[in-house]
Amino acid sequence: MENIYLAFVDTPGFFASLIRRTIKIPYVHVVLALDSDLTEGYSIGRRHPSIPFFAGFEQENLTLIHQAFPTARYKIVSLSCTPEQKTAIVQRLASYYDRRFRYHYCIIGLPFLLLNIPFYQKRHYTCSSFTARLLEDCGIRLFDKHFSLVTPRDFYELSCTRVIYEGPLAQFKGLRYHSPHRTSQGNTAYEP
Numbered sequence: 001m002e003n004i005y006l007a008f009v010d011t012p013g014f015f016a017s018l019i020r021r022t023i024k025i026p027y028v029h030v031v032l033a034l035d036s037d038l039t040e041g042y043s044i045g046r047r048h049p050s051i052p053f054f055a056g057f058e059q060e061n062l063t064l065i066h067q068a069f070p071t072a073r074y075k076i077v078s079l080s081c082t083p084e085q086k087t088a089i090v091q092r093l094a095s096y097y098d099r100r101f102r103y104h105y106c107i108i109g110l111p112f113l114l115l116n117i118p119f120y121q122k123r124h125y126t127c128s129s130f131t132a133r134l135l136e137d138c139g140i141r142l143f144d145k146h147f148s149l150v151t152p153r154d155f156y157e158l159s160c161t162r163v164i165y166e167g168p169l170a171q172f173k174g175l176r177y178h179s180p181h182r183t184s185q186g187n188t189a190y191e192p
Contacts, residue, residue, distance in 0.1 A: 001083075
């Protein structure tokens, strides 16, 4: 068996407080990572941590996140998968990263999410809907609902995960030697 990792992120701010009140857990963002140090963590989120208006598919940069949000808290969990599933995830993430500016945050889908109505706008996702769709496309179906309805809370409540770390980002071991780089594996173009 192999592992992939999910990082739940709690950052301060107006938008984060709205999300926190809506989903009723402290963590407002979910990141899919290939390693427990999050050197290869990806999500649909802010293109730069301190600017909330530009969001899309990005590789997480812990150093920039810590600089923008020094009080940020993280919870990191592992999720088991087969070697074939992890290979498929690696290949898709590499393909998405190569075309990262084609993927955007799905603002128009948020009212549908609140109303529990499935909604998909091509190449537009929330952090959790992107992760749910990617995992589902790679053979890891975790939820019995449309990917557009998956929230960070759904990932947070999974019983099939194991906690690796929970606490301030400033104390996370990966922050000390984090150097962002993209995965070099895979070159197949995928278009969810």
